[in-house]
Amino acid sequence: DEEKVKYLAPDKYWETDSAVIKEKAKDLKTPKQIYNFVTSYLVYNENKLNSASIERLGALSAFNSPKEAVCMEFSDLFIALSRSAGIPAREVVGYAYTQNTRLRPLSFAAQGDLLHAWPEYWDDTFGWVQVDPTWASTSGGLDYFNKLDFNHITLVQRGLSSTNPVPAGAFKKIGDSQKKDVEVAFAQELPQITATPEIELQASDNIISGIPTKVKATVKNIGSTSVIGESLMLTANRLKITSENPINLPLLPPFSNKQFTYDLESKSSLKKFQDTLILSFGDTETAKNIEIIPFYYLVMSPKFLVVSSGVVLVVASGLVLYSKLHKKRVKIFRDFL
Missing domain, CATH: 2.60.40.10 (Immunoglobulins)
Incomplete structure (x- = not known):
């Protein structure tokens, strides 16, 4: 429980202490209700993808300006509402494979690398459960709550901070800010499955x-x-x-x-x-x-007999030596008297 409390706290982009966020969270009791609200309330702004850099608004600004959202705002609003409703939640930033950027867009800019952000919430039975309200909204209602696909590849998880750790692609030298560093390639042939x-x-x-x-x-x-x-x-x-x-x-x-x-x-x-x-x-x-x-x-084995004989010889030698030393000490003591 102490561990889960860490994922209920407010942060820079997760304004769970905002009055409007708190008020809305009162009406949303479950992760599914929060997911449904976020996917239907926010509108993905494709025009922002043409910008040189995409500014992250955070949950409160996304709530107040629902038509200015990209994947970061979908994630931030889900996390803030979940935390305000008492449901631990955190952010995942990673690579998402898409063959249709209109239905499944990527909009997390990491200095030249276009990644994706999605949230996850804590379930006492299943642990951390990842969902994608962004693609649920842009795809026209595909279910990314009950069955997230394998096209999502996690690079970092953010829970204690809404800004750290930074994902792959964010570590660049001066002058290479627009260089693409994250490359994901898929195997052309699957390895033979063996259980040996x-x-x-x-x-x-x-x-x-x-x-x-x-x-x-x-x-x-x-x-x-x-x-x-x-x-x-x-x-x-x-x-x-x-x-x-x-x-x-x-x-x-x-x-x-x-x-x-x-x-x-x-x-x-x-x-x-x-x-x-x-x-x-x-x-x-x-x-x-x-x-x-x-x-x-064991007792009759040659090794045991040799060892036993050695032990007996050592003990006997010790007794003889002790006897001689003892007699010598007694004689010296008598002469002294």
């Missing part, structure tokens, strides 16, 4: 029976599209898996990876036996053979 998961199982070759152990599982998506609604599952014949299994992965984005740890247990046994761990994710599987050995195998 890879899985890896990291586990010791030997497990001591009766002692809990852990194994690590990694799942990677090396494809170009997300893997949706799959589960990572570990199976074994004799080992008991005590951690969560299967593990549901609602979404694994392209070129991402996730790592998980499984807890395993085995019953105490006096015999050595083998088991096979099988890790599966969708149609992908990998397996690893595990040998479960009794604890006494």
